[in-house]
Amino acid sequence: MEKPAISPAPITAKLDRSLHALGFEYEFLSPERVTGKLKVTETCCQPFNVLSGGVSALLAEGMASLGAYIASGFKRVAGVQLTTNHLRPTLLGDVVEAEAKPIQVGRTIQVWEVEIWKINPSNSGNKVLVSTSRVTVVCSQQASNDVKDYEEMVKNYAKL
Numbered sequence: 001m002e003k004p005a006i007s008p009a010p011i012t013a014k015l016d017r018s019l020h021a022l023g024f025e026y027e028f029l030s031p032e033r034v035t036g037k038l039k040v041t042e043t044c045c046q047p048f049n050v051l052s053g054g055v056s057a058l059l060a061e062g063m064a065s066l067g068a069y070i071a072s073g074f075k076r077v078a079g080v081q082l083t084t085n086h087l088r089p090t091l092l093g094d095v096v097e098a099e100a101k102p103i104q105v106g107r108t109i110q111v112w113e114v115e116i117w118k119i120n121p122s123n124s125g126n127k128v129l130v131s132t133s134r135v136t137v138v139c140s141q142q143a144s145n146d147v148k149d150y151e152e153m154v155k156n157y158a159k160l
Contacts, residue, residue: 037095053086064100079135080137100113100114113134
C-alpha cells in the first residue's frame with residue numbers, strides 16, 4: 001500500500017489556502033495523482049445541509065491545478081475550463097475523498113479528471129461516487145521567481 005507523501009493538515013494550509021479554509025487535507029501529491037479528504041461542515045454546505053456544488057468545483061480545480069503544476073515541471077498554471085457533474089448529494093457530517101488524475105499532459109494544455117466519493121463511515125473501503133469533474137489547465141509559461149519558495153515546498157512533499 002502506498003504511503004501518503006505528506007502530513008495532511010499543516011501542509012494543506014501552505015499548499016492551498018482556500019481549500020485549507022474549508023477543512024480539506026491533501027494526502028498524496030504526484031504528477032500522476034493528487035488525493036485528499038474533506039469532512040463536510042456547515043462552511044461547505046448550502047442552506048439545505050448539502051455539500052455546495054461550488055465547493056466540489058473548487059476542490060476539482062484546486063487539485064487539478066496542483067497536479068498540473070507538478071506535471072508541467074513547475075510552470076505557471078491556470079484553469080481554462082471546468083465541467084462538474086453532481087451525481088448524488090453529500091450531507092453535513094459526511095466525509096469525502098477526492099482524487100485527481102491526468103487524462104492528457106501536453107506541453108501547453110493538460111486535462112485532469114477529478115472524482116469525489118462519499119466514504120461509508122463504517123467501512124472506508126465502501127465509497128459512493130458523488131461528483132466528477134474535468135478540468136482543462138494551460139501550463140505554457142514559466143512561473144515567476146517569486147514563487148520559487150512555493151515550488152521548493154511542493155517538491156519536498158510530492159512523490160516525484
